[in-house]
Amino acid sequence: MSRKRILIVNNNMYIGGVQKALENLLWEIHSDYDVTLLLFHKGGELLNKIPPDVDLIEAASPFRYLGMSKYDVRGVKEKLLRLFFAAFTCVFTVRKTVGLMGLTQKKLRGYDTAISFLHSGKEKTFYGGCNEFVLNFIEAEQKITFVHCDFEKIGATSEKNRKIYSGFDRIATCSDGCRASFLRCFPELSQKTYVVRNCQNYNEIKRMAQVSPEKFEGNGFNVLTVARFGKEKGIPRAVRAFAGICNAESKIRYYIIGDGAERRETEELISDNLPAGVVTLLGEKENPYGYMAKADILLIPSISEAAPMVINEAACLGTPVLSTETSSAVEMICDTGFGWVCKNSEDGIRKEIERLAGSRNEVESKREFLREQKFDNVMAVKQFSELISQDGKTTD
Template sequence: MANGKKKVLIVNNNLATGGVQRSLVNLINQVKGQYDLTLFVFDYSGDYVKLIPSQVKVIEASPLLKLLGMSQAQTKKLGFRFYATRAAFALYTKIFSNHLPISMLVSTEKKLSGFDVAISFLHNADEKSLYGGCNEFVLNRVNASQKITFNHCDFSNYGGNTPRNRAVYKQFDKIAAVSEGCRQSFIKAVPELEERTCCVNNCHNYAEYINKANVKPVEYPKGGLNIVTVARLSPEKGILRGLDVIKRLVKENYRIRWNIVGDGSQKSEVEKEILINHLSEHVILYGNQDNPYQYIKNADLFFLPSFHEAAPMVFDEAKCLGVPIITTNTTSAKEMVIEGLEGIVCGNNEEGIYRAIKRVLDEPLVIEKCRDYLRTQNHTNQTAIEQFRKLLSEEGL
């Protein structure tokens, strides 16, 4: 230990905008004074680089390992050789799997030593994606007394629940799931690791959410229900089935407006559905925004119609801004949204979504009760920090 503080290495792919990266930055800022922290990042780039405190030592990977933290387009700045190398590995991954590419890229990095604890903060994706490698890096390129991995996904269902991935997890001393729902999903897939698996909630920067929400908050039209979604426009988020529900409610003459902040692979499809169904006055697309909180603050409801989720950070963001939630029943929904007090957890299907929103339209007091409750809550990271402290201790879970 240096200066009496435990030497901790945390490994992640990059610091681009994303839930895992945001959770990492928030955690580092919460515990920076309690440990001698070193951050190893495959590609030290992204919007959150500026949020890493100066006392945290940062190590960036060599150019070959950087490829695991970059998109194909980003590698152009490294030159043709690296662009072609990543393209070849990506093609191999699609045809076979990411096992060999990850193993080869990780092996190019020199070994790190001298740490009490080494943490892999990012789980691997499905085996047809050239993404991940943090687990393999911590296991094979770091010498540490204790090795820990974080799990930010619905492991049983997310696509990476494979024999090889399960074997990788068995090599870690402890596994930290970011919610009890995520923990249960992992244990269901790898029951023999139950004793090594604990829950460490995501950390949040609540003061930042509130401050940003108060910077020119969006004013929505009066006289109808204004719901907001902040999410990628990708299939798992259920945006298209959300549009079907809005279309149905509009046909029934309900006054409703769905404000969507985000971008993604389904953007053109979503835009097309809005036009075809004459929903332009009822569904507004804002695209990606640096400050999504100014869109959440004055909404009547936060709405997430996802098919599957792990532990969405945006739930706690909305709650600290006093905005009730309607969410489908995904892995951690009932754990993170108290029914009737913080919002509504509905059936994970179109009919369930329809009934939940219609209930709010017919009975506005349902949401007023939630809003009153949320205003009385004190949002802190105390539980998450205590869980993290216990995770890094030598004692059992």
């Protein structure tokens, strides 16, 4: 019996939550299906981590601009073309931009299932395009799209996006909370919207933690955040929370791995409000797992989140998680016993950090619980298999 042919479409393979989830999924399914991965731009640190038997192809040339950052574009001509498409989107929407880019795109045929792995954003933002590509340029028995965001919070609810998502046979969200958020925007799509949890490479995470073991100085209470310095990640307010409870004699220490737009603001907050050594910026690290394994807790101080992969990464290393209350936090942390959820505010972060620092037995008990758990992708793979095994097309 021949294997099902699946085509998955994404923008690129740079390090990010969507791309990491895609890499992990490919490793779980590549031996069961005939998988082709189509990228708008063949770029990214995760490109060489794709299973070798996955067929890698690229969309027609203009689509690369939807997969490239402004830093990837070289030369005046390239910069002008990207600027043109971005400006065109601001005026006419990304749907029109995809149509323009697709003038040179051949129709792709012969697939059982076509999957868009990247959600739609605001219709006049130069982002996405994968949903439109799957709907307009691929012929397949069924078409599926994934939602890896808190759709309500990103502000992408519109009639155009409603029409786009209505065009798919099925919609997969990465958590119950993300499904609920999506359906608050498009409640009429409930019958075709499912949950398919993200896969993790647990063995690799544990191996990398052992390859690069780290240790923190002294016997303080060590808190770690691993995240981009983006507005939604809430890192500056986390630093302000630590400023409210830490002084020169305090044994609480906060370490941050990552980089991004808000790093400079964070550096200024640290120098202006905290004694030296209380908060340490460790920068971008390809392998953060040595630090993650040794931290007392992992802190997710986000203003908004979908289903952060870092939750299960920390948990499988035996590190409890404290998160602000976002769309999937309760189901992924409280319901699993992986840690604690606090109010989504600076004060909420401050109070819970202070409480946990004074409750070391509770933290250690949580670590012991995590060490006894079995972490695998059985449920996630089952959900994916059921998603693509449903017969034919759905009706609205």
